[in-house]
Amino acid sequence: MKTSKSRRGGIRKRGPTRTDRDGDMDMDAGGSRAAKRGRTEKSGLGGRIAGAGVGGRAAGTGGRVAARDKHLDLIQRAISSVDPQANIRQNNRKPPSELEQFSVRGWKSSKAASNRDGGVESLIAFLERRMNSFIKSGPRAKITKSRVEGDTLVVFVRPDLAGHMLRINNNTFAGAQVTVEAYTAANALDRELAAVDTTPGSTADTKTKMTTILGKRFFPQTKLLDLSKLGEDPDLHAMGIFESVSRESKFFPALMKVWEQGFKTAAEQREAVESVSLAENKLTSIAPVTTLAQSFAHIKYLDLSKNNIKNGQAMFGWRWKFRDLIFLDMTGNEFCSDPNFKDTMLKWYPKLQTLNNVQVRTPEEVAAQRKTPIPVLPPHFVDSSQIGENFVRSFFPAYDTDRNGLVASVYDEESTVSLNVNTTAPKASQAETAGWGEYIRKSRNLDKISHLSARMSRSYTGTEQIRELFNALPPTSHPDIIAKAEQWLIECHPVSNLPDPTGQSPYGVGGLSLMVHGQLEESVGGKVETRSFDRTFILGPGKAPGSIRVISEIFCLRAYGGHEAWSPEIQAMSQDSSPAAVAAPGPVPTAAPAAPIPPTVPTAAATPAVASTYGLPEPGKSEAQLQQEVLVTQMSARSGMTFEYSQMALSGNGWDAELAWKNFEQLKASGALPPTAFLAPA
Amino acid sequence: MAAVSEDTWTKVSTEATTEFVKTYYPALGSNRQSLGSYYSLEPTTILFNGNGVVDGAAVQEIFMNQMSPAHYEVQSYDCQIINRAYPTRLPNGELKPKSEMGVKDMSLLVVVSGFVRYGEGRDQPQRGFSETFVLIPNPSAERARGRKDWLIQSQNFRLVV
Numbered sequence: 001m002k003t004s005k006s007r008r009g010g011i012r013k014r015g016p017t018r019t020d021r022d023g024d025m026d027m028d029a030g031g032s033r034a035a036k037r038g039r040t041e042k043s044g045l046g047g048r049i050a051g052a053g054v055g056g057r058a059a060g061t062g063g064r065v066a067a068r069d070k071h072l073d074l075i076q077r078a079i080s081s082v083d084p085q086a087n088i089r090q091n092n093r094k095p096p097s098e099l100e101q102f103s104v105r106g107w108k109s110s111k112a113a114s115n116r117d118g119g120v121e122s123l124i125a126f127l128e129r130r131m132n133s134f135i136k137s138g139p140r141a142k143i144t145k146s147r148v149e150g151d152t153l154v155v156f157v158r159p160d161l162a163g164h165m166l167r168i169n170n171n172t173f174a175g176a177q178v179t180v181e182a183y184t185a186a187n188a189l190d191r192e193l194a195a196v197d198t199t200p201g202s203t204a205d206t207k208t209k210m211t212t213i214l215g216k217r218f219f220p221q222t223k224l225l226d227l228s229k230l231g232e233d234p235d236l237h238a239m240g241i242f243e244s245v246s247r248e249s250k251f252f253p254a255l256m257k258v259w260e261q262g263f264k265t266a267a268e269q270r271e272a273v274e275s276v277s278l279a280e281n282k283l284t285s286i287a288p289v290t291t292l293a294q295s296f297a298h299i300k301y302l303d304l305s306k307n308n309i310k311n312g313q314a315m316f317g318w319r320w321k322f323r324d325l326i327f328l329d330m331t332g333n334e335f336c337s338d339p340n341f342k343d344t345m346l347k348w349y350p351k352l353q354t355l356n357n358v359q360v361r362t363p364e365e366v367a368a369q370r371k372t373p374i375p376v377l378p379p380h381f382v383d384s385s386q387i388g389e390n391f392v393r394s395f396f397p398a399y400d401t402d403r404n405g406l407v408a409s410v411y412d413e414e415s416t417v418s419l420n421v422n423t424t425a426p427k428a429s430q431a432e433t434a435g436w437g438e439y440i441r442k443s444r445n446l447d448k449i450s451h452l453s454a455r456m457s458r459s460y461t462g463t464e465q466i467r468e469l470f471n472a473l474p475p476t477s478h479p480d481i482i483a484k485a486e487q488w489l490i491e492c493h494p495v496s497n498l499p500d501p502t503g504q505s506p507y508g509v510g511g512l513s514l515m516v517h518g519q520l521e522e523s524v525g526g527k528v529e530t531r532s533f534d535r536t537f538i539l540g541p542g543k544a545p546g547s548i549r550v551i552s553e554i555f556c557l558r559a560y561g562g563h564e565a566w567s568p569e570i571q572a573m574s575q576d577s578s579p580a581a582v583a584a585p586g587p588v589p590t591a592a593p594a595a596p597i598p599p600t601v602p603t604a605a606a607t608p609a610v611a612s613t614y615g616l617p618e619p620g621k622s623e624a625q626l627q628q629e630v631l632v633t634q635m636s637a638r639s640g641m642t643f644e645y646s647q648m649a650l651s652g653n654g655w656d657a658e659l660a661w662k663n664f665e666q667l668k669a670s671g672a673l674p675p676t677a678f679l680a681p682a
Numbered sequence: 683m684a685a686v687s688e689d690t691w692t693k694v695s696t697e698a699t700t701e702f703v704k705t706y707y708p709a710l711g712s713n714r715q716s717l718g719s720y721y722s723l724e725p726t727t728i729l730f731n732g733n734g735v736v737d738g739a740a741v742q743e744i745f746m747n748q749m750s751p752a753h754y755e756v757q758s759y760d761c762q763i764i765n766r767a768y769p770t771r772l773p774n775g776e777l778k779p780k781s782e783m784g785v786k787d788m789s790l791l792v793v794v795s796g797f798v799r800y801g802e803g804r805d806q807p808q809r810g811f812s813e814t815f816v817l818i819p820n821p822s823a824e825r826a827r828g829r830k831d832w833l834i835q836s837q838n839f840r841l842v843v
Contacts, residue, residue, distance in 0.1 A: 369807065372731065372809065373748070373749050374733060374839075375731060376841065380734065416763065422757045422758035423757075423758075424757050425796075428843065445759065447757070459762070489840065491729070491838060494726065496726060497765060497768055498765055499764070507777070534793065534842060538816075552764050556758060556812065558758075561842055565840075566841070566842070
């Protein structure tokens with residue numbers, strides 16, 4: 001393991017306990033935060049001071065400390081009170097897609113509420129009894145699944161029972177009138193907000209307040225969401241979050257939902273934040289904040305320092321989360337003294353480079369993990385008269401918008417198509433998979449479908465059957481092949497001896513094998529789901545002169561697996577490394593592969609938009625912040641680094657422009673700055 | 683060629699595919715000296731992550747001498763018949779007459795989805811792959827034990843996750 005001084009840490013986020021300033025850059029949460037909040041500590045000194053000062057205990061007066069600690073205790077209760085119901089809810093976020101959910105309320109005031117289980121069992125029996133009383137024939141009504149959310153019982157029933165469920169609304173159960181409504185994520189949020197609200201019925205107000213709190217703690221420039229020291233947050237106190245245990249337990253999940261609602265797309269949400277701090281929240285386990293892993297699956301920096309996490313068990317729920325994490329600060333938690341701490345964290349977080357402010361892996365080591373023994377090269381695309389290219393360009397838009405027209409144009413009576421679902425495929429970090437619905441009913445995974453009759457019925461021959469198949473599948477939207485080229489991998493090579501539609505050539509005819517890997521979006525129950533697919537076509541000449549047809553097609557669907565596996569970084573990395581397979585003699589395609597897709601530069605799109613008022617005075621902007629923004633713009637202009645990295649350099653060096661510049665030069669000379677640190681050449 | 687029922691086409695094609703998938707992938711992991719035997723002597727295109735390989739012997743050589751240990755797991759696979767009467771060139775250079783053809787003279791498209799773990803040990807990351815094969819009838823007349831009825835004409839392996 002490399003631990004050479006020059007590389008140590010590279011770009012780092014400040015750990016509160018760190019006291020050295022040996023030239024490392026810090027992605028300082030503390031410094032900018034302290035400045036923006038107008039704290040009394042001198043923000044210009046950056047994270048070191050902020051780290052000691054914001055905690056406040058060393059410098060504060062006795063009375064302040066006591067008050068703050070009391071608040072910390074409150075927040076600890078707020079976010080540490082593990083509400084088993086809340087957890088059940090989270091675990092069950094993905095109900096079986098075929099079932100419908102209903103919320104039942106009002107039963108808490110029934111006589112049955114004094115039963116040992118709070119009356120849940122008799123309520124379910126009541127609901128089933130009522131539904132059965134409406135049913136004349138057919139299968140009996142059954143509540144397949146249920147869970148309790150506060151004063152709400154959420155039940156899952158078959159869709160055909162939906163009408164019966166709603167008829168129970170306002171019926172009387174054990175002396176209490178119960179309300180039955182369709183359960184949706186939106187009204188669940190309203191209820192969660194209502195639960196954290198001090199004044200019932202003003203959920204919109206709660207949402208606004210939460211949005212305000214998030215706004216104060218979100219720093220778009222550094223992509224930081226600072227959720228540290230929530231117990232000291234006066235806004236949260238004003239909301240009365242800490243006044244009851246049930247309100248406290250709802251707070252964090254509701255906050256996460258409000259956050260998610262602020263974004264139109266998952267991608268936008270993903271781009272917004274790279275770092276989250278949960279420092280100094282007296283967490284004994286991640287359970288109360290576990291929803292963070294859903295809302296911030298892709299963060300790179302996580303600060304959990306100064307909590308009370310004792311062991312791995314207390315973090316186990318995040319074992320497979322945060323797959324992109326490169327920085328983790330756990331200092332000040334008892335878990336760190338566990339002899340297996342480091343190994344466990346390395347195992348859980350494959351990209352982790354800095355643990356407790358110490359480099360534990362080099363970027364090269366992280367890259368090496370993904371390196372494959374067979375270097376990943378750009379697509380092999382050997383076309384013939386642009387047939388493959390034209391096919392791909394027209395096929396996917398047509399599949400999205402005009403499947404009937406598509407079937408009529410490139411399939412004929414002999415075309416065969418089948419699809420299969422790989423339900424267990426490896427997926428991209430955090431990808432959740434909606435049910436496979438119609439796909440699974442048509443899936444011809446030969447590993448699972450062993451009966452001959454099913455193997456026959458799940459293969460579709462001729463335009464009629466193929467049209468029926470395509471029309472039975474959910475509407476889709478594929479990314480644009482040009483604009484989102486990186487999301488596609490398209491390969492093509494000639495195949496020979498295909499059946500000749502005219503029957504004239506005894507050797508058959510030539511055609512193309514076309515292999516397309518990519519992703520598609522579809523709307524599932526009002527939510528957009530992204531899935532990955534692999535779709536192979538054998539293309540040959542059609543009956544009409546000059547036409548082409550799909551002879552065979554196999555369409556494989558799987559959970560979203562991203563496009564990193566064929567991304568340019570990996571190509572570059574792999575090509576640098578000593579090749580294994582390429583050493584072998586191979587028919588290196590003579591013509592340069594005529595890729596149908598111009599290479600795009602993804603970095604441009606990834607550059608965060610900077611507010612037009614950045615570096616300029618505007619109402620509500622503090623003098624300190626303005627000064628910093630000016631420094632950042634100057635640093636950026638001088639170094640060629642992005643605003644983000646310029647800010648890191650400055651905040652890590654106490655906003656001393658000269659120190660930051662020296663730091664920058666050192667890091668640049670040692671090659672420690674990633675290419676993404678720099679603005680793309682104009 | 684005698685009329686073949688649709689059941690038979692499906693049965694023979696899917697069973698041939700299963701036989702291929704269930705032996706080829708274990709061979710990639712632990713029977714690499716047998717890999718050459720899966721390939722046609724005149725394959726058209728063999729690709730691994732975009733790297734071209736000339737023939738089955740070269741595939742075998744690479745896997746035996748250059749590849750780290752690897753464990754392949756097939757999770758989903760499917761096939762389609764491409765040509766029900768694949769034109770096989772007999773050792774004498776002639777095309778196999780249609781009259782002698784049977785159900786096993788079909789060529790097949792096989793697509794496999796699964797994962798591979800490179801290196802030793804179960805805690806290596808799972809890399810999803812997608813692989814497409816075109817299998818053609820084995821032209822050899824020999825009836826030796828372990829003779830494969832279909833051989834790889836083309837192959838394209840890609841890591842996709």
